[in-house]
Amino acid sequence: MAEKLIIFDTTLRDGEQSPGASMTRDEKLRIARLLEKLRVDVIEAGFAASSNGDFEAVRMIASAVRDSTVCSLARANDRDITRAAEALAPAQSARIHTFIATSALHMEKKLRMTPEQVLEQSRLSVRFARNLVGDVEFSPEDGYRSDPDFLCRVLEAVIEEGATTLNIPDTVGYGVPELYGEFIRNLRERVPNSDKAIWSTHCHNDLGMAVANSLAGVRIGGARQVECTINGLGERAGNASLEEIVMAVKTRRDYFGLDVGIDTSQIVPASRLVSNITGFAVQPNKAIVGANAFAHASGIHQDGVLKARDTYEIMRAEDVGWSANRIVLGKLSGRNAFRQRLDELGIALDGETALNEAFARFKDLADRKSEIFDEDLHALAGGDGIEVGDELYRFISLSQNSETGERPHARVVFAQSGQEQKAESQGNGPVDATVKAIESVVNSGAELLLFSVNSISSGTTESQGEVTMRLTRAGRIVNGVGADPDIVVASAKAYLNALNKLQSRNERVNPQP
Numbered sequence: 001m002a003e004k005l006i007i008f009d010t011t012l013r014d015g016e017q018s019p020g021a022s023m024t025r026d027e028k029l030r031i032a033r034l035l036e037k038l039r040v041d042v043i044e045a046g047f048a049a050s051s052n053g054d055f056e057a058v059r060m061i062a063s064a065v066r067d068s069t070v071c072s073l074a075r076a077n078d079r080d081i082t083r084a085a086e087a088l089a090p091a092q093s094a095r096i097h098t099f100i101a102t103s104a105l106h107m108e109k110k111l112r113m114t115p116e117q118v119l120e121q122s123r124l125s126v127r128f129a130r131n132l133v134g135d136v137e138f139s140p141e142d143g144y145r146s147d148p149d150f151l152c153r154v155l156e157a158v159i160e161e162g163a164t165t166l167n168i169p170d171t172v173g174y175g176v177p178e179l180y181g182e183f184i185r186n187l188r189e190r191v192p193n194s195d196k197a198i199w200s201t202h203c204h205n206d207l208g209m210a211v212a213n214s215l216a217g218v219r220i221g222g223a224r225q226v227e228c229t230i231n232g233l234g235e236r237a238g239n240a241s242l243e244e245i246v247m248a249v250k251t252r253r254d255y256f257g258l259d260v261g262i263d264t265s266q267i268v269p270a271s272r273l274v275s276n277i278t279g280f281a282v283q284p285n286k287a288i289v290g291a292n293a294f295a296h297a298s299g300i301h302q303d304g305v306l307k308a309r310d311t312y313e314i315m316r317a318e319d320v321g322w323s324a325n326r327i328v329l330g331k332l333s334g335r336n337a338f339r340q341r342l343d344e345l346g347i348a349l350d351g352e353t354a355l356n357e358a359f360a361r362f363k364d365l366a367d368r369k370s371e372i373f374d375e376d377l378h379a380l381a382g383g384d385g386i387e388v389g390d391e392l393y394r395f396i397s398l399s400q401n402s403e404t405g406e407r408p409h410a411r412v413v414f415a416q417s418g419q420e421q422k423a424e425s426q427g428n429g430p431v432d433a434t435v436k437a438i439e440s441v442v443n444s445g446a447e448l449l450l451f452s453v454n455s456i457s458s459g460t461t462e463s464q465g466e467v468t469m470r471l472t473r474a475g476r477i478v479n480g481v482g483a484d485p486d487i488v489v490a491s492a493k494a495y496l497n498a499l500n501k502l503q504s505r506n507e508r509v510n511p512q513p
């Protein structure tokens, strides 16, 4: 039997630290459920001590997930570690991931601690965490830019204290594959008790090498855990992307000689869900999950693939879930089929009333669009708010006029705290008029940072338009998403959805430590 490569997903923690990617508790839970279905080994659910919202999110995920280990990040201090342990208490299998910076730059400028103090703090924190849970991961932050002699002393000490996983972050994405791989190999060779822990990679993508560096950490360095995120989401330029790591190790098993436990058929659904929730579109030429990843445009390639698929394909689209989520529901689908599909997609509904309301919205969409795809259901769940919990604003209706040579005009009806509001305005275009109309009532003081329109599901004009609006106010950034066959309506929904998030208590605030 080949050795196993542990897949540690940090979409809900490092991924959420991408500006604009913050998620509500419910959204995090939906992603966690799908990660469990994807069979990731460890789900880093958040950073429990960073806010009450994140504490609750970690706790909810720890209660709901059974088949993956649930992990919380914690700085190397007793308070953070205690909060992490409390949030993880309901978990079937729990891990505390504690970290402290070890590079000279971070210790001196950021922590204002001496190396000896950092060494002592690392030791005490791991000892403290090990008294609370049996599974403790330690990360020397900015590890790759740390002095290897000092790092060896820290790592030896934390293994003595019972750390079960040692993660070596390339926090700023400075590594190149060979050197990062050798860095880990060198540490493993020099730390006397290195065989008592599993070694792990955590690579950022600032130079576009996060995946290559992680794989070198595995192949050259002997790491047996990779930290990664769906769609490569993460701080700044992101983290190593889970789908690329998994498919590289599987497709080139001849080279890596390792097994991964991932159910790859869930990769595309997971990518879509994360993209829908965060509003971060996946670029068409993104490996594995981009719309073009398995599309052949040139005549020579098409001809080759038709004659023998492996002439131009090294993986099968269906193995990563491309065909798994094609059309499933339509106008004639019943309530049971609808409920079952939502279940399969990890979309939770709270009681029969919520199901009935969602089903009514589904029927309304099915009247206007003949085929309903999984992406439509995700959009229905997210943008149109099946999980309406904290909603202050709700879209009701819209009419707009635009004619060549005339200034467009929009009339919007929406509910504000249950009260119907009617607003109208002119604008440069129908979307501008719609947003101005809403703002004439709401006066949110928010600034629009991004407005994007994508077609979801089939690439025909019949498909739904999905609009993302990114708003900022008082240092907070949120993404609102709305979907509708009419893109002006989708824009109104996205704008109201973003306003809801701006005021929601459910939203994380600044997750960065």
Ligand code: KIV
Pocket (backbone or CB within 6 Å): 014, 099, 139, 141, 142, 169, 170, 171, 172, 202, 204
């Ligand atoms: O990039 C980093 O160093 C981190 C640590 C907290 C593991 O995210």
Ligand code: ZN
Pocket (backbone or CB within 6 Å): 014, 169, 171, 202, 204, 235
């Ligand atoms: Zn990171």
